[in-house]
Amino acid sequence: MSTSIIGASVTRVDGPLKVTGAARYALDHPLENMAFGVPVASTVGSARIAGIETTEAARMPGVLAILHHGNVDPLFRPAGHFEQNSRAGEVRPPFEDDQVYYYGQFVALVVANTLEQAQAAAARIHVDYQPHSSVVELSAAPAPQGPPRIHYTRGDAAEAFDSAPVKIDQTYTIPPETHNPMEMHATIAAWDGDQLTLYETTQGVVNHRHVMSEMLGVPIDRITVISPFCGSGFGGKLFPWPHSLLAAIGARRVQRPVKVQVTRALMFTTVGHRPLTQQRMRLGATQDGKLVFIQHDVLQPTSLVDTYVEGCTGVTTMLYSCANVAASQQLVPINIGTPTPMRGPGIVPGLFPLESAMDELAIQLNLDPLELRLKNYAEQDESYNPVRPFSSKRLRECYQTGAEKWGWSQRTPQMGSMRRNGEMIGWGMATATWHAGRGSATVRVRLNADGTARASCATQDIGTGTYTIFAQVVSEKTGIPIEKIQVVLGDSSLPDGPTSGGSTVTATVLPAVSQATQGVVDRVIAVAQQSPVSPFYASNNTAGGDPSKLAMTAGRIHAADQPPASGVPFQQILAGARLAALDADARTAPDPAEMHQFSAHSFGAQFIEVAWDPDIARLRVSRALTVIDAGRIINKKAGRNQILGAVVMGIGMGIFEETLYDPRNAKPLNNNFADYLVATNADIPDLDCIFVEYPDLHVNEYGARGIGEIGLAGVAPALAMAVWHATGVRVRKLPVRLEELMAAERKVA
Ligand code: MOS
Numbered sequence: 001m002s003t004s005i006i007g008a009s010v011t012r013v014d015g016p017l018k019v020t021g022a023a024r025y026a027l028d029h030p031l032e033n034m035a036f037g038v039p040v041a042s043t044v045g046s047a048r049i050a051g052i053e054t055t056e057a058a059r060m061p062g063v064l065a066i067l068h069h070g071n072v073d074p075l076f077r078p079a080g081h082f083e084q085n086s087r088a089g090e091v092r093p094p095f096e097d098d099q100v101y102y103y104g105q106f107v108a109l110v111v112a113n114t115l116e117q118a119q120a121a122a123a124r125i126h127v128d129y130q131p132h133s134s135v136v137e138l139s140a141a142p143a144p145q146g147p148p149r150i151h152y153t154r155g156d157a158a159e160a161f162d163s164a165p166v167k168i169d170q171t172y173t174i175p176p177e178t179h180n181p182m183e184m185h186a187t188i189a190a191w192d193g194d195q196l197t198l199y200e201t202t203q204g205v206v207n208h209r210h211v212m213s214e215m216l217g218v219p220i221d222r223i224t225v226i227s228p229f230c231g232s233g234f235g236g237k238l239f240p241w242p243h244s245l246l247a248a249i250g251a252r253r254v255q256r257p258v259k260v261q262v263t264r265a266l267m268f269t270t271v272g273h274r275p276l277t278q279q280r281m282r283l284g285a286t287q288d289g290k291l292v293f294i295q296h297d298v299l300q301p302t303s304l305v306d307t308y309v310e311g312c313t314g315v316t317t318m319l320y321s322c323a324n325v326a327a328s329q330q331l332v333p334i335n336i337g338t339p340t341p342m343r344g345p346g347i348v349p350g351l352f353p354l355e356s357a358m359d360e361l362a363i364q365l366n367l368d369p370l371e372l373r374l375k376n377y378a379e380q381d382e383s384y385n386p387v388r389p390f391s392s393k394r395l396r397e398c399y400q401t402g403a404e405k406w407g408w409s410q411r412t413p414q415m416g417s418m419r420r421n422g423e424m425i426g427w428g429m430a431t432a433t434w435h436a437g438r439g440s441a442t443v444r445v446r447l448n449a450d451g452t453a454r455a456s457c458a459t460q461d462i463g464t465g466t467y468t469i470f471a472q473v474v475s476e477k478t479g480i481p482i483e484k485i486q487v488v489l490g491d492s493s494l495p496d497g498p499t500s501g502g503s504t505v506t507a508t509v510l511p512a513v514s515q516a517t518q519g520v521v522d523r524v525i526a527v528a529q530q531s532p533v534s535p536f537y538a539s540n541n542t543a544g545g546d547p548s549k550l551a552m553t554a555g556r557i558h559a560a561d562q563p564p565a566s567g568v569p570f571q572q573i574l575a576g577a578r579l580a581a582l583d584a585d586a587r588t589a590p591d592p593a594e595m596h597q598f599s600a601h602s603f604g605a606q607f608i609e610v611a612w613d614p615d616i617a618r619l620r621v622s623r624a625l626t627v628i629d630a631g632r633i634i635n636k637k638a639g640r641n642q643i644l645g646a647v648v649m650g651i652g653m654g655i656f657e658e659t660l661y662d663p664r665n666a667k668p669l670n671n672n673f674a675d676y677l678v679a680t681n682a683d684i685p686d687l688d689c690i691f692v693e694y695p696d697l698h699v700n701e702y703g704a705r706g707i708g709e710i711g712l713a714g715v716a717p718a719l720a721m722a723v724w725h726a727t728g729v730r731v732r733k734l735p736v737r738l739e740e741l742m743a744a745e746r747k748v749a
Pocket residue numbers: 203233234235236238341342343344345500501502503
């Protein structure tokens with residue numbers, strides 16, 4: 001089709017439901033006889049619970065039950081029984097024993113008739129802690145023991161570093177960052193006999209169901225997880241966290257539906273965060289700017305209840321061509337809630353040191369930073385042995401398109417050399433990348449005799465536009481208009497679909513939607529040929545008998561060699577055969593041979609301008625441009641929105657975001673929106689985004705790779721580079737702080 005709906009700018013099909021308030025988020029599900037669960041969270045970082053005094057609370061009005069480790073059977077640990085999709089946020093179930101491992105850990109749950117009654121009673125529970133000393137800061141923790149979690153080498157790094165004529169050796173720090181989606185974590189758990197329904201806000205209904213089955217010890221066919229809408233997740237909702245289990249056991253105890261909401265303050269302790277990373281980056285290069293050596297060593301705290309690894313070094317091993325590369329990552333367990341993936345895990349924090357060090361190297365070599373990147377361009381993925389070709393890589397074009405559009409050639413490289421209206425202007429650029437994953441999915445497509453279609457899958461739309469791409473594919477293959485296509489997601493009882501993670505859903509589901517649609521079209525065609533009242537009934541039609549001779553276009557079944565207008569609407573075929581509907585399922589999975597033959601990644605170039613006004617100590621981002629090579633973009637409107645939203649998040653990462661913990665017990669000190677700053681409208685200039693579109697047919701037949709995370713990848717390093725260019729201050733510890741810029745202001749005359 002010349003005017004294909006694939007690749008068009010399509011308004012989200014779920015938009016009207018959201019803006020009218022009709023969309024049901026987790027807590028919006030109206031259940032009869034609801035009770036309210038309020039967790040009690042530990043106020044110490046490490047302790048043994050010597051006792052929990054609940055007498056007073058239990059007598060308070062409306063209190064139905066108080067649960068804690070002393071009166072519930074221990075839950076099971078997630079076992080990973082299922083081949084995939086079986087991962088909890090932390091492996092230790094709540095109330096497992098009398099130990100407290102981190103500040104904010106749930107130690108009790110009060111269930112009452114109303115939220116206020118539960119809150120009031122929770123405040124009267126007295127927990128007797130026998131505190132242990134807690135280790136909260138990396139600097140206070142014992143040196144990591146044992147082999148590193150990640151260890152990578154190629155070539156001879158040590159020797160190459162010694163002999164390299166130009167060297168960079170710096171340590172960069174990303175602070176802990178906390179996911180702050182608008183919709184906080186929440187669960188309603190409702191038992192009907194031995195059947196459990198969980199109304200959740202989750203990035204993975206299928207995974208959630210598996211984990212709940214394992215940890216509650218309830219057969220999986222008795223659990224349903226419902227999550228039709230999600231007020232975003234950013235990775236924080238990839239895996240189930242303890243509150244969901246508490247809702248389930250609370251509801252079982254009181255025999256009523258129980259609603260548990262994680263408050264904004266508890267969002268900072270019990271549902272994951274991006275961990276701090278302390279990253280030493282060493283680069284060695286020749287005088288003309290060829291990298292001869294890269295070494296990237298990472299220290300990362302994790303919790304005592306999980307072993308989450310924020311894999312920062314993977315990107316270092318593949319982004320540039322370099323013969324000698326070494327990388328390692330060590331975990332340091334401390335008394336803190338467990339970390340978890342946050343948009344662009346590993347790569348986003350890993351790119352900050354790599355791209356910052358590349359800029360420092362460019363300055364030392366007196367080379368344009370873009371030219372330095374082109375000199376070290378990786379034509380193939382050297383992280384593999386033997387090296388692998390990329391499935392498709394147009395990064396060079398991203399750099400060039402971006403530089404032209406930006407006017408990069410106008411840049412004067414000296415720090416403080418660009419000024420405008422009394423402000424010092426800085427320009428920075430960085431590379432962005434994200435791996436292009438694809439998983440398996442089953443999709444069901446139904447054509448109804450009323451002329452509508454329905455596509456369903458147990459995946460979910462976390463705000464990215466997943467509903468809409470399902471409808472686009474069904475519409476593309478049938479010609480049924482988008483508004484007549486219903487998409488049903490966010491229900492674990494539907495055919496198994498993927499977790500919304502790793503920017504993989506689009507690449508994963510498109511082939512399944514396509515095949516299922518083709519499957520049901522084939523069924524309608526078969527009916528058209530077999531139904532005596534159909535104009536295409538085989539005995540009426542000398543060409544009949546062979547399904548390939550009919551086609552479906554513009555919602556009509558017609559002879560393949562005739563225009564659609566010559567045929568009949570598909571619903572007429574169904575009605576003639578007295579069929580209310582026909583459906584078809586399709587399960588698709590990536591081809592493992594193809595996956596191993598190629599290295600599939602998306603790429604991008606990001607350009608940032610900052611303006612520093614030294615008179616009033618104001619730093620702002622004044623321009624941002626992102627050029628992305630992510631294969632074919634299925635929905636231009638939602639795609640652009642994904643990238644620009646990620647850039648907003650990146651500006652927050654660059655100049656605002658940091659979770660501050662009390663060094664005595666890891667109590668998050670800025671656990672609210674007044675003190676934990678994210679970028680808001682006033683911080684955001686005009687943003688632009690360009691897609692360099694080359695369909696990547698090795699990933700799927702649509703040529704689409706994911707775009708959820710890549711837009712964040714290069715923002716912070718480009719921003720730090722722009723800050724250096726404007727002010728002469730090199731920020732190696734995020735976020736950029738005005739204090740540092742003020743203290744060093746004299747650097748630029
Ligand atoms: Mo993403 S951190 O896989 O939601």
